[in-house]
Amino acid sequence: MADRGFKVARLPGFAITAVLVFVALYLPIVTLVAYSFNASMSISTWGGFSLEWYARAWENRQVQDATLRSLIIATFAAVISTTVATIAALGTTRRRAFKGQTFIYVMINQPLMVPEIVTAVALMILFGIVKVWLASQGMDRMAHGLHWLILAHAAFCIPFAYLPIRARLEGMDLTLETAAADLYATPWQTFRRVTLPLLAPGIIAGAMLAFVISLDNVVITEFVKSGGQDTLPTYMLGQMRRQLTPEINAVSSMLLAVTVVLLTAFFLLTRRKD
Amino acid sequence: MSPAEAEAVRRSARDGWLLSLPALVILTLAAVGPLAIVLVYSFLTPGQHGNVVWDFSTGGWVGILWTKDIFTGEWVLADGHLTILWRSVWLSLLTTLFALVIGFPTAWFIATRPPRERALWLFLITIPFWTNLLIRTYAINEVLRREGLMNSLLLGLGITDAPIEVLYTPTAIFIGMTYVHLPLMVLPLFAAIDRFDLRLLEAAYDLYASRWQVLRRVILPIVKPGLIAGSILVFVPSLGAYVTPRILGGGKQMMIGNFIELQFLQGKNWPLGAALSMVLLLMVTVALLVYVRHAGRRSQAHG
Numbered sequence: 001m002a003d004r005g006f007k008v009a010r011l012p013g014f015a016i017t018a019v020l021v022f023v024a025l026y027l028p029i030v031t032l033v034a035y036s037f038n039a040s041m042s043i044s045t046w047g048g049f050s051l052e053w054y055a056r057a058w059e060n061r062q063v064q065d066a067t068l069r070s071l072i073i074a075t076f077a078a079v080i081s082t083t084v085a086t087i088a089a090l091g092t093t094r095r096r097a098f099k100g101q102t103f104i105y106v107m108i109n110q111p112l113m114v115p116e117i118v119t120a121v122a123l124m125i126l127f128g129i130v131k132v133w134l135a136s137q138g139m140d141r142m143a144h145g146l147h148w149l150i151l152a153h154a155a156f157c158i159p160f161a162y163l164p165i166r167a168r169l170e171g172m173d174l175t176l177e178t179a180a181a182d183l184y185a186t187p188w189q190t191f192r193r194v195t196l197p198l199l200a201p202g203i204i205a206g207a208m209l210a211f212v213i214s215l216d217n218v219v220i221t222e223f224v225k226s227g228g229q230d231t232l233p234t235y236m237l238g239q240m241r242r243q244l245t246p247e248i249n250a251v252s253s254m255l256l257a258v259t260v261v262l263l264t265a266f267f268l269l270t271r272r273k274d
Numbered sequence: 275m276s277p278a279e280a281e282a283v284r285r286s287a288r289d290g291w292l293l294s295l296p297a298l299v300i301l302t303l304a305a306v307g308p309l310a311i312v313l314v315y316s317f318l319t320p321g322q323h324g325n326v327v328w329d330f331s332t333g334g335w336v337g338i339l340w341t342k343d344i345f346t347g348e349w350v351l352a353d354g355h356l357t358i359l360w361r362s363v364w365l366s367l368l369t370t371l372f373a374l375v376i377g378f379p380t381a382w383f384i385a386t387r388p389p390r391e392r393a394l395w396l397f398l399i400t401i402p403f404w405t406n407l408l409i410r411t412y413a414i415n416e417v418l419r420r421e422g423l424m425n426s427l428l429l430g431l432g433i434t435d436a437p438i439e440v441l442y443t444p445t446a447i448f449i450g451m452t453y454v455h456l457p458l459m460v461l462p463l464f465a466a467i468d469r470f471d472l473r474l475l476e477a478a479y480d481l482y483a484s485r486w487q488v489l490r491r492v493i494l495p496i497v498k499p500g501l502i503a504g505s506i507l508v509f510v511p512s513l514g515a516y517v518t519p520r521i522l523g524g525g526k527q528m529m530i531g532n533f534i535e536l537q538f539l540q541g542k543n544w545p546l547g548a549a550l551s552m553v554l555l556l557m558v559t560v561a562l563l564v565y566v567r568h569a570g571r572r573s574q575a576h577g
Contacts, residue, residue, distance in 0.1 A: 018383030091293025098287030115514025122308035
């Protein structure tokens with residue numbers, strides 16, 4: 001092992017390129033966060049440290065509404081997608097290969113493959129038709145509600161919830177469940193007392209990924225939302241066409257912080273397995 | 275197969291399908307199924323104010339490449355459409371190529387760190403990957419702006435006399451797409467290099483191979499699967515990009531994604547937008563099929 005010399009692995013220019021890549025990856029994000037603390041109106045000249053823009057964003061009614069809407073949608077989407085993904089993972093792993101299994105994999109992973117803009121357009125058309133029909137039937141509340149966005153988000157979150165759960169299931173030791181069955185546990189007891197607790201880290205990891213993916217979505221939300229249903233990302237996209245103030249940096253930084261915290265937790269959860 | 279075994283197979287299939295059903299229903303309603311509607315709409319007639327009239331027409335598909343001259347009524351090649359399609363393809367290819375050129379050394383660097391350090395470097399690559407695309411694009415927008423970081427640096431160091439106007443050009447989209455998609459190149463490359471036995475390098479050097487020969491004859495063949503996976507993972511979202519060209523192209527430099535949006539949200543021509551969506555889907559599917567076939571061959575070769 002000591003002979004795995006680092007000189008051998010060194011290729012000219014590689015290390016410096018890598019370091020430059022890391023600098024280039026983080027410099028824009030760090031700059032963005034730094035200017036969220038800028039005291040001046042400008043997003044490019046530094047006027048001293050201030051929390052003013054956070055206060056403004058916090059008091060901005062549109063930001064408040066969009067944040068709340070984003071959180072509601074992401075929570076529902078994460079719960080729904082994680083639930084169906086867990087059940088599907090139980091159905092497609094650790095059993096004899098069956099006819100149609102590949103079809104199910106392709107279906108579940110389909111949102112990862114189809115360009116978002118295509119799904120967005122498809123949902124806009126389909127949901128549009130259904131909404132018009134519902135409104136014509138006098139069911140206005142059914143026609144305009146957050147449930148359309150929740151349904152769309154739940155669908156594209158499924159693969160993100162499914163993959164970590166499936167990975168966890170495949171890495172799990174079968175002997176514990178066999179032991180439980182040997183001790184006359186019913187299948188339900190075995191599932192509830194043995195499988196589910198063992199699977200929990202995978203489920204939590206999947207739910208967190210689904211939550212982050214839903215929270216970050218722009219394109220599908222932009223096309224599916226009805227008037228006045230801006231989420232935080234679509235609100236930000238709208239603002240970016242207007243006069244920019246560091247308020248947008250403050251909103252971005254807060255969203256960034258939520259993402260980083262959830263991801264760190266995700267990595268800690270999935271690493272404990274080893 | 276014994277009857278009991280056949281029964282077990284049947285039960286396994288039934289349970290598998292039943293358990294997957296809730297997920298399949300949601301996906302059919304809100305992901306896969308709606309795609310069929312787009313196909314139908316691509317063969318309808320555009321309505322007066324957006325939407326469609328339910329009359330069969332191939333106009334949407336023809337309109338991708340040809341347009342009717344409003345004065346002479348003749349069909350002529352739609353230069354504007356071709357420009358957008360061509361821009362989407364070459365910008366995506368350029369992004370993939372450049373991501374490969376800078377992503378490979380980065381993945382190599384991470385894979386050759388001591389194991390303890392490696393997890394940290396990997397985490398540093400993963401964070402931007404999961405960060406909101408909009409925020410990352412906005413961050414790049416800030417750097418490239420007239421008064422942004424890039425121009426401040428260039429002017430401050432005396433490299434240029436006047437600020438460079440990069441924003442709203444194809445260059446800006448190229449920089450932005452490389453920035454947002456780079457982790458998708460680095461991660462599969464890292465996975466491939468990580469499996470690479472560094473003793474092969476020693477063997478190559480012992481046999482008097484030059485550095486260039488080692489890279490071309492030893493390293494490249496072994497990391498090829500990761501290289502192809504990374505290229506596909508960058509190319510596919512680049513081709514379908516919407517947010518990045520919208521912000522960095524400023525509506526002047528459209529890509530297919532923005533062109534599709536234009537047909538729908540400005541209510542111009544829904545069947546054309548639907549046909550363009552199908553073309554985009556087709557191109558992505560072809561790219562993915564090429565990859566799956568290649569990956570399938572690889573895994574078979576390895577048993």
